[in-house]
Amino acid sequence: MRVIVAQAMGYCFGVKEALELADELADPTRVTIYGELVHNEEVQSRLAARGYVAMSETGRLIPATPAVMVTAHGISERERRKLLAAGKELIDTTCPLVRRVHRQAEKLRDEGYFLVVIGKSGHVEVRGIVGDLERYAVVERPQDVHFFTPGRLAVICQTTTAPASVGPILRQIEAAHPGQEVRFVDTICKPTRDRQNAAQSLLNRVQALVVVGGKNSNNTRALAQMARDRGIACWHVQTAADLDPAWFEPFRGQAVGLTAGTSTPDGVIRGVYDFLLDLASKYQGRPAA
Ligand code: SF4
Incomplete structure (x- = not known):
C-alpha cells in the first residue's frame, strides 16, 4: 500500500491565529469561548483544560464571564452589540476572510439586492452572515432553491463551501428567476x-x-x-x-x-x-x- x-x-491561517491568541491569554478562566473556537474535539478539550469556559453554538445566552471570545466563524453586528451592551469585553478572533463576507453582504444589501447565501443553514458562520439581513435565503443544494423575489438577487457563499457545488445551485437560481438579475460574488476562502x-x-x-x-x-x-x-x-x-x-x-x-x-x-x-x-x-x- x-x-x-x-x-x-x-490548519488554515484563520484557525491558527485564533488558537495562537487563545494560547497567549494569561487568564482563560475569565473568558467564555462563544461557540467552538474550531470544530475539533481534541482542541476543545485542550482549551477546557486551560480553564476556558465553553458555550454551545446554539441557543447562545449572555455568558457569565467578563470577557467573551468571538470565534473565527464571526458573529453578526446585532449579536456583537448585544454582548457589548451587557458590558462584555470582546476578544475577537473573527477570520478576516469571514469579515470580508460580512462586508460583501452588507454592501449588496445596501445596493438593494435580495441575498442568497450558499451554505449550511444554521451553521455558526452562516448565522453570523445573515444575522444583520432582513431579506435573505440560505441554500445548500439545488433542490433548496425556489422562487425567492421578483427583484434583483445576489449570491454569496459560506467561506467553506465546496466550489464544485456552486455551479448547479447558481443555475437553479437563474432558472427559478428568468429575466431577473442574479449577481454572483465568490466568497469561498x-x-x-x-x-x-x-x-x-x-x-x-x-x-x-x-x-x-x-x-x-x-x-x-x-x-x-x-x-x-x-x-x-x-x-x-x-x-x-x-x-x-x-x-x-x-x-x-x-x-x-x-x-x-x-x-x-x-x-x-x-x-x-x-x-x-x-x-x-x-x-x-x-x-x-
Ligand atoms: S474563512 Fe477560511 S481561512 Fe478563515 S477560518 Fe474559515 S476556513 Fe479558515
Whole structure:
C-alpha cells in the first residue's frame, strides 16, 4: 500500500491565529469561548483544560464571564452589540476572510439586492452572515432553491463551501428567476479552495481516501463528500484511534490518500499518517490478495 498526502491540508491561517491568541491569554478562566473556537474535539478539550469556559453554538445566552471570545466563524453586528451592551469585553478572533463576507453582504444589501447565501443553514458562520439581513435565503443544494423575489438577487457563499457545488445551485437560481438579475460574488476562502483543489488532484491518484477532522467541521465533510461523489472509498476520522486496519486490507496493493480539514491539528494528522505508514510497511512483502 502506498500513502499519498494532499499538497494542502490542515490548519488554515484563520484557525491558527485564533488558537495562537487563545494560547497567549494569561487568564482563560475569565473568558467564555462563544461557540467552538474550531470544530475539533481534541482542541476543545485542550482549551477546557486551560480553564476556558465553553458555550454551545446554539441557543447562545449572555455568558457569565467578563470577557467573551468571538470565534473565527464571526458573529453578526446585532449579536456583537448585544454582548457589548451587557458590558462584555470582546476578544475577537473573527477570520478576516469571514469579515470580508460580512462586508460583501452588507454592501449588496445596501445596493438593494435580495441575498442568497450558499451554505449550511444554521451553521455558526452562516448565522453570523445573515444575522444583520432582513431579506435573505440560505441554500445548500439545488433542490433548496425556489422562487425567492421578483427583484434583483445576489449570491454569496459560506467561506467553506465546496466550489464544485456552486455551479448547479447558481443555475437553479437563474432558472427559478428568468429575466431577473442574479449577481454572483465568490466568497469561498482561498485556504478552503486550495484544500479542495489538492484533494481533487489527490483523488486522481488514489483508490481510497482518509479525511481527518471534526465530525461537525463543514469543510472536512466537504472533502469526504468529494471522494464519495467520485465513487472512491473514503473514511472521515477524527483521530488515528478511529482507524480500523481491516478497512485497508482491500487496498494493500493500491494507493491511499490522506487529507484533513482546516480545523485539524498537525499532531492529529501526523498520528493518522504514522498509522497508515505503519500499515503500509506491514503489507510490504505480503502478496496482494
Ligand atoms: S476556513 Fe477560511 S474563512 Fe474559515 S477560518 Fe479558515 S481561512 Fe478563515
